[in-house]
Amino acid sequence: MHVPPLIRGSVLMRSVSLVFGLLLFALGIVLLLESGLGLSPWDVLAQGISDKTSLSFGTANIAIAVVVLVVAWALGARIGLGTVANAVLIGLFVDWLIAIDAVDALSDAALAIRIVLMIAGILIIGIGTGFYVGAGMGAGPRDSLMLVTSRRSGARIGITRATIEVAVTVLGFALGGTVGIGTLAFAFGIGPAVELSFWLLERSPIAKAAQNASHAV
Numbered sequence: 402m403h404v405p406p407l408i409r410g411s412v413l414m415r416s417v418s419l420v421f422g423l424l425l426f427a428l429g430i431v432l433l434l435e436s437g438l439g440l441s442p443w444d445v446l447a448q449g450i451s452d453k454t455s456l457s458f459g460t461a462n463i464a465i466a467v468v469v470l471v472v473a474w475a476l477g478a479r480i481g482l483g484t485v486a487n488a489v490l491i492g493l494f495v496d497w498l499i500a501i502d503a504v505d506a507l508s509d510a511a512l513a514i515r516i517v518l519m520i521a522g523i524l525i526i527g528i529g530t531g532f533y534v535g536a537g538m539g540a541g542p543r544d545s546l547m548l549v550t551s552r553r554s555g556a557r558i559g560i561t562r563a564t565i566e567v568a569v570t571v572l573g574f575a576l577g578g579t580v581g582i583g584t585l586a587f588a589f590g591i592g593p594a595v596e597l598s599f600w601l602l603e604r605s606p607i608a609k610a611a612q613n614a615s616h617a618v
Contacts, residue, residue, distance in 0.1 A: 405599050406608040408535045415536040418607075419483055420490065422532025425525050427494030432522030434458065434499070435507040436515040439581030441526075441591070442566040442573065443543060449576025459496030463489055470542040478549040481539020488542050519583045520590075527594025531602045 408418040433440050440448060443465065451461040466488035474480050498504050507518060533541070540548065543565075551561040566588075574580045602608050 405531070405534045406603040407537045408532075408607055409609045410607070415538065418532045419486055419536035419538055422529045422534070422536065423487060423490045424494050425529030425532065427491045427529075428498060429522040429524075429526030429529060430462075430491070430495055431498045431504060432507075432518045432525065433583055433587070435504065435510075436518040436522065436583055437508055437579065437581075438515060438519045439583030439585065439587070440573075440579050441584065441587045442570040445573030445578035445580055445584065446569050446576070447573070447578070449573040449578035452577040457496050458499065459492040459494070461492075462495055463492030466492065466542045469546050473542060473545040473549050476546075476549045476553060478545040479539070480545065483533060483536055483538030484540060484542055484545055486538070487533065519586060522583075523587055523590045524594050524597075527591060527596075527598045528601075529598075530595045531598030535602055535608065 408415050430441070430444055433444065434448070439445075444462070447458055447461040447465055450456060450465070451458045454461070456464060470480065470484060470488050507514075510518070539545075547558065547562050547565060550556075550565070551558045554561065556564075570578075570580060570584065
């Protein structure tokens with residue numbers, strides 16, 4: 402079974418990889434948001450909650466992640482430092498990036514540029530996933546929920562993931578979140594983007610040799 406590559410080095414080195422990966426992940430989310438062409442399922446929900454409450458988009462992202470983390474933990478998921486960092490830091494980074502005027506102005510760009518933003522956002526989320534998963538400090542809250550739900554229900558991971566994300570998308574859309582071609586592009590593109598990230602990381606000098614990576618989370 403293929404396992405994701407792990408970052409070599411000390412805990413400090415892996416912590417840097419974790420934080421850098423989460424920053425890239427947040428940047429990808431913001432690029433999708435500024436494209437105006439549709440968000441990933443969980444971000445559709447975050448945007449919908451943000452629209453209906455006083456919460457910022459990033460804070461809504463944190464609130465959802467914390468709730469998911471608690472539910473996953475209650476169902477028996479293993480929670481690591483990376484799980485908690487994922488829940489908190491991505492939302493903080495998202496709000497920080499949106500507050501940059503040059504980033505916020507991207508939403509007014511021409512359609513061709515916004516299509517590039519959409520594609521770049523998906524690729525950058527894939528790369529960010531490689532770095533934070535490669536840190537080996539625990540799966541994100543949503544992945545933890547997917548894994549524990551699949552284990553407890555006996556359903557295949559693919560079916561479990563699809564069911565959760567369809568439900569999240571429908572709820573987010575009902576609350577006013579943006580669903581569009583970007584949502585579809587994310588659904589089909591994130592898998593290959595993550596695989597590309599793992600492939601590149603495996604061949605980089607910062608990753609452990611494949612035979613030493615079999616304990617990846």
